[in-house]
Amino acid sequence: MTSLSLREKDKQVLGQVVEGYLRQGKPVSSDLITQTGFLRDSPATIRNIMVKLEEMGYLLKPHTSAGRIPTDKGLRFYVNSLLDSIRTTGEVRNYARDLTQGRGDFNSLLNRVSLLLAEQSDNLGFVISPRISKIPINHLRFIKVAEDKVMVILLTTFNLVLNEIVRTSQYFTQNELDEASQFLTANYRGRNLVFVRADLLRELPRYKKRYEAVAGRLAELLRSYFFQEDQTDQIFFQGTSKLLDQASEFSLEKLKVLFRDFEEKAKLARLISDFISLDRVKVLIGSEVNLPDVADCTLILSHYGSSNQVLGSLGIIGPKRIPYRRIIPLVDGIAQGLTRAISESH
Structure with missing residues (x-):
């Protein structure tokens, strides 16, 4: 059966079970729902609806309890109803506005954003930095910093300055890099x-007439950078202590594995990058992440960038029992704030 089989009353009961469970962390009974006054139906009627929802896979009844808790499917139905009507609150807009007033380099800005996400969500906040190789260039500069190192400085088409040091086996003079x-x-x-390197290789015979000494080595320099970029995705995260404060929501062994992944930042960045989409906010609940290490977690993701270019993603990682109604607009608002900060501050 699908969500189309749910009547409006079924949806209301499911919503009450989910919100009660998110608040208290305990199974929710029909009597408890009746006491809220949200529904006027009798406990027996509500109990029958809960049995139906359990049979459909939206609820689960722990064997020691008369109440029920939502399954991942039940949480998904609830979250989808929130995603249909995201509203950024005035408080979140203030947080986002503060980002445009800060000073410092781009990495400092991303670090502040991860801290803001952690502090305001009481979970782990993260921001993945842009991949320079995927960003349209307005101006490019190569600077030799050592025999085997070249700094790439890129001015994007939306006036953001990014830089990275690339290790290379190719030898360049500064004059060659300037050319x-x-x-x-x-x-x-x-x-x-990425386009530049592919075109250089395709047109290498033609370029050799003028740039014979440098064209092939330049293509190799870019290849080295792409390999380095694949291995060293940069992720900023804050709030690991926030997860420790909620250790009861995780199995101890899975929490250890999760923290080991946090230490392996490149691995975590690649995991999260796989889920980047053009949705304003994407929520992945438990088994939807398709990784045993984070099956007890929820990821709430959004993206930042310019009006026509996604630069990276940000969001929170926390237990499945989090206040989705508050955190979904929080992540959305901070993502919009970072996008605005990039366009206004650079």
């Missing part, structure tokens, strides 16, 4: 570095 910077800026404005 390459000028050539790529003049010929590839509005394209990203």
Whole structure:
């Protein structure tokens, strides 16, 4: 059966069970729902509806209790109803506005955002930094910082400055790097570095007439950077202590594995990046994440960037029993605030 089989009364009872469980962390009984006064039906009528919802897979009855708790399917139905009508509160808009007033470099901004997410959600907050190779360039500069290191400085088409140091086995003089910077800026404005490298390799015979000494090595430099980028996705996170405060919501062994993943930042960043979408907010509950290590968790994700370019993702990781009604607008509002901070501050 699908959610289309649920009557309005079924949806109301399911919503009451979910919200009661999220508040108290205990099975919710028909008597408790009656006491809230939200529904005027008798406990017997509500109990019959709960039995139906259990048979349909939305609720689960622990064997030691007369009440019921929501399954992942029940939580999903509840969360979908919230996602249909996201409203960013005035309080969240204030948090987002504060981001545009801060000072410091881009990484400092992302670190502040992860801290804000953690403090306001009481869960772990994270922000994944952009992949420079995927961002359209307006201006590009290469600077030699050592025999085997080149700094890539990129001005995006929306005036954000990003930089990264690349290790390379190729030897360049600074004059060669200056020529390459000028050539790529003049010929590839509005394209990203992935396109640049592919085009360089495709057109290498033609470019060799003028840039024979540097074109092939430049393509190899970009390949080295892409490999480095794949291995070192940068993720900023704050609030691991917030999860420790909720240790009762997790099995101890799974919590240990989860914290080990936090230490392996690149692995965690790749996991989260797989779920980036153009939805304003995406919520993944328990088994939906499809990883045993985080089966007790919920991920609430959003993305930030410019009006036509997704740069990265942000959000919170917490137990399945979190106040979705409050945290979904929080993540959405902070994502919008970071997007605004990028466009207004750079």
